[in-house]
Amino acid sequence: MSKERKIRVLVAKPGLDGHDRGAKVVARALRDAGMEVVYTGLHQTPEQVVEAAIQEDVDVLGLSILSGAHMTLFPRVKELLEENNAGDILLIGGGIIPEEDMEELKEKGYAQALFTPGIPTDEIVEWIRNAMESKTSSA
Amino acid sequence: MNIVEGLIKGDRRALARAISLVENEDSSKNEILKGVYTHTGKAYIIGFTGSPGSGKSSLVDKLVSVIRREGLTVGIVAIDPTSPFTGGAILGDRIRMQEHTEDKDVFIRSMGTRGSLGGLSRATKDAVQLLDAFGKDIVIIETVGVGQSEVDVVKNADTTVVVLTPASGDSVQTIKAGIMEIANIFVVNKSDLPNADRTRTEINLMLDLDNKKKEWRPPIISTISLTSEGIEELWEELKKHRQFLEEGDRLAAIRRERVKREIVDYMEHIIKSRLWEKISGTTLFEKTIEKISQRDLDPISGAEKVLERVNLDNHEFPE
Structure with missing residues (x-):
């Protein structure tokens, strides 16, 4: 049995949009990269997402947002993570997010990385692996 | 061990973390399981x-x-x-x-x-x-x-x-x-x-x-x-x-059976890892493998021969 620490990721769809094709593609890619991916399904509140992230003890929380509500949802999720003493969970996301909003979200620390349509899934895998490595080596 | 304390006190994050540590076979696994047992x-x-x-x-x-x-x-x-x-x-x-x-x-x-x-x-x-x-x-x-x-x-x-x-x-x-x-x-x-x-x-x-x-x-x-x-x-x-x-004692009997299986599992695990520590890499072990590969010895006799040296018969088990 390998004692290699498995990376756990929660892929969540907060808010009202009902399109989870992208979320599923990403979930599948992460699975194929050897990660354990918890998928929550559609229409989650930020409270539900954060509670699930805590119970599942994930390393990474990925939000998929296509509704345009990213400037509300990312800050709210981040805030709830901090409130619940879970600010160490890496918060990333994807969806339809304009350039300037991406800058702002990253600058203010509401998202550590954002992946918009067209980005190869390998890049997401790479990013998570690198982030996990620097996290564990600094810990 | 504060993760155990946290868990007992009802901290959900501690519980979640404890499950991960145990699932990942972390070095703290045994301490956590020992620590919580009386509360189960x-x-x-x-x-x-x-x-x-x-x-x-x-x-x-x-x-x-x-x-x-x-x-x-x-x-x-x-x-x-x-x-x-x-x-x-x-x-x-x-x-x-x-x-x-x-x-x-x-x-x-x-x-x-x-x-x-x-x-x-x-x-x-x-x-x-x-x-x-x-x-x-x-x-x-x-x-x-x-x-x-x-x-x-x-x-x-x-x-x-x-x-x-x-x-x-x-x-x-x-x-x-x-x-x-x-x-x-x-x-x-x-x-x-x-x-x-x-x-x-x-x-x-x-x-x-x-x-x-x-x-x-x-x-x-x-x-x-x-x-x-x-x-x-x-x-x-x-x-x-x-x-x-x-x-009656049906539930108690079921749970006693479970405990028995558990302790046997742990004993097997401990014996296995201790034996392995002693045996792996030794010349005797390597030579025996070689003999079995050459068909000079069968694996059953080989295992018996290796274990003879560990002296399993040496210990009387107290009643």
Whole structure:
């Protein structure tokens, strides 16, 4: 049995949009990269997402947002993570997010990385692996 | 050990972290399990098993609503398959358990099988203990979707529920030697589908064929998760089975058996790793392997020869 620490990721769809094709593609890619991916399904509140992230003890929380509500949802999720003493969970996301909003979200620390349509899934895998490595080596 | 303290005090993050550490075989695993043990034994453990898509997660979701109405707290361990090729997994049981994600008295944990073949993951038993120590009144294990012979759940649950669907009616006969034997309660889910009655009848016929007179005949409950039909009845039957086990020393006997299996497992594990430390890499061991490869020696005699040197007979076991 390998004692290699498995990376756990929660892929969540907060808010009202009902399109989870992208979320599923990403979930599948992460699975194929050897990660354990918890998928929550559609229409989650930020409270539900954060509670699930805590119970599942994930390393990474990925939000998929296509509704345009990213400037509300990312800050709210981040805030709830901090409130619940879970600010160490890496918060990333994807969806339809304009350039300037991406800058702002990253600058203010509401998202550590954002992946918009067209980005190869390998890049997401790479990013998570690198982030996990620097996290564990600094810990 | 503050993770244990946190868990006992009801810190959800500590519980979640403890499950990960134990599941990842972290060096702190044994300390955590030792630390919580005296706090365990209070939870009642219910196992749900059945084929993929039979509706286990939805059923558990609805059942939890009924249980919560009685004020009881619930822990759920839900298992999904790990890929044998990449080691990855999609854990999707939460999708069906939406009703309780904001209820702080329900704790849901998804686990990948991680190479285990009996329908559970290797750390399921440990996760159940941690939820028990955390103070959950009821702990529910939901197995990975199973075929016929993955029956590990019965070793870990006090009451085992086998979930079937009308579509499986024809195959009831064929699967009866495997999971059909472990049910304390049968559920025919999706019973609004055609042939639900036939499935019930076939289960009944199968139970009639049992010539050993049993004190508990598994009841068959028809449910429809979508409309919550039959869920109250299922909970009533679960309580009845618990009551049945708690009469006399049936439950105590089941749990004693479980403890025995546990201590044997741990002893085997300890002996194995100690032996391995001594033997691996030694010339005697390498030479023996060589001899067996050359067909100069058979593996059974080889094993006996190597173990002679460890001197297993040297110790008298105190009565």
